[in-house]
Amino acid sequence: MRAWVRNVLLLSRKELRSLRADPVMFVLIFYVFSVAVYLVATGVRLEVTNASVAYVDQDRSALSRQIVGAILPPNFKPPEEIRADAVDAAMDSGRFVFVLSFPPSFEADVLRGRTPAVQLNVDATAMAQAGNGAAFLQQIIREETVRFLTETGSDVQAPMDMVVRIRFNPNLNAVWFSSVMQIINNISILSVLLTGAALIREREHGTIEHLLVMPVTPSEIMTAKICANGLAIIVAAILSLWLVVQTALNVPVAGSVPLFVLGAVIYLASVTGLGILLATFTSSMPQFGLLALPVLIVMNLLSGSTTPMESMPDWLRMAMQMSPSTHFVAFAQAILYRGAGPAIVWPQMAIMAGLGAAFFALALRRFRQSMASAR
Structure with missing residues (x-):
């Protein structure tokens, strides 16, 4: 040996x-x-960084502007407003990864306790950004809607408040x-x-x-x-x-x-x-x-x-x-x-x-x- x-x-x-x-x-x-x-x-990078966002605002309300204002860097570029008839061309050309569309009477329906639909168009060719970015935008819409109802003193029942704890990599x-x-x-x-x-x-x-x-x-x-x-x-x-x-x-x-x-x-x-x-x-x-x-x-x-x-x-x-x-x-x-x-x-x-x-x-x-x- x-x-x-x-x-x-x-x-x-x-x-x-x-x-x-x-x-x-x-x-x-x-x-x-x-x-x-x-x-x-x-x-x-696997997380969402500098993703391009456009929006169509048919409501022109304080709530829609508040949601758009919450879409901030470094996850997203500053959102650009486009017309409703330009969405398909913008998505086809690859100018934007996400396009949000706010319907008419969006804020009024929220205040009445209704559930208006906000359309989110996603370019899934950028797969990692598409999945994570869509989740981020949904969270932004939900949080800003809850904040808006709280600030206006509305008695409309807000959705449940979910608290998320991120361990081992808190900043993602x-x-x-x-x-x-x-x-x-x-x-x-x-x-x-x-x-x-x-x-x-x-x-x-x-x-x-x-x-x-x-x-x-x-x-x-x-x-x-x-x-x-x-x-x-x-x-x-x-x-x-x-x-x-x-x-x-x-x-x-x-x-x-x-x-x-x-x-x-x-x-x-x-x-x-x-x-x-x-x-x-x-x-x-x-x-x-x-x-x-x-x-x-x-x-x-x-x-x-x-x-x-x-x-x-x-x-x-x-x-x-x-x-x-x-x-x-x-x-x-x-x-x-x-x-x-x-x-x-x-x-x-x-x-x-x-x-x-x-x-x-x-x-x-x-x-x-x-x-x-x-x-």
């Missing part, structure tokens, strides 16, 4: 030197965990979500790519033959590649979480960073094993890239980092439980967003450890077969 550990450490040192001597890989790690995290967090700031999720996704992507590329690089440079004549076993070689590349990814992720997320973007981290790092180490054992497994089926970097691309796309898009797991079909949600990325996303969100402790996240850690052992065993078997064929 002592000889095995010594060989793994020596081979890991070789892998780190090889990684340091590869400027492309070094720049890739730096870019993915710094520039890419910042650009995605600040550039990709997408930067808080996308920056952390970008780090999580980058860990998955680079774990597969770096370990797979390390094996392909040995094959393309002809150094795999040197390893075959050395007194080392396939498990030592594979473990060294996992440890060396995993260490580089973990260090880069920690620095990104500290310098980019917490410092540059001013995003608070609720939970324990050491606990997150521990879970990330467990997760790396499975995805780095997956990278070596994919590399054993290919003989060149282009082949490896083509094989890894669809795997990484499915892992990231269906892991719960982009869309909630509850929105997936039951069979697909059950199938994605076999992916370690699904459990890592749930683990990381619980710690970094909600401040969860070990008592809450230990099931995800146990599942990741089990999947990691399975992927490692399968990758080691394939690696031994490829090493035997190379002899």
Whole structure:
């Protein structure tokens, strides 16, 4: 066992030197965990921002003006008034995402206790803005109507008053979500790519033959590649979480960073094993890239980092439980967003450890077969 550990450490040192001597890989790690995290967090917005709004006011009342005056930046641009016969042309040309139409006698009907209909036209080609923006506008109409009835002293029964409490991201700031999720996704992507590329690089440079004549076993070689590349990814992720997320973007981290790092180490054992497994089926970097691309796309898009797991079909949600990325996303969100402790996240850690052992065993078997064929 002592000889095995010594060989793994020596081979890991070789892998780190090889990684340091590869400027492309070094720049890739730096870019993915710094520039890419910042650009995605600040550039990709899921909330409603600067949405264009128009309105048709056939009532010309104090209530309609009060509602229009409550539609404010930064969620919406200042509303523009248009004619009723110009709504279709404005929507067809894409000038506005939302168009509100107030009917005649709108204020009078409200004061009489009636329920007049306010038409809201939505351009759903901007899907994220359409859904969230429509909900915001409905809330504005409701709140301003209640306020108007209160200010006028009307005895009309107002709708119930709903109090909403928003936890973990009270300002609904997408930067808080996308920056952390970008780090999580980058860990998955680079774990597969770096370990797979390390094996392909040995094959393309002809150094795999040197390893075959050395007194080392396939498990030592594979473990060294996992440890060396995993260490580089973990260090880069920690620095990104500290310098980019917490410092540059001013995003608070609720939970324990050491606990997150521990879970990330467990997760790396499975995805780095997956990278070596994919590399054993290919003989060149282009082949490896083509094989890894669809795997990484499915892992990231269906892991719960982009869309909630509850929105997936039951069979697909059950199938994605076999992916370690699904459990890592749930683990990381619980710690970094909600401040969860070990008592809450230990099931995800146990599942990741089990999947990691399975992927490692399968990758080691394939690696031994490829090493035997190379002899």
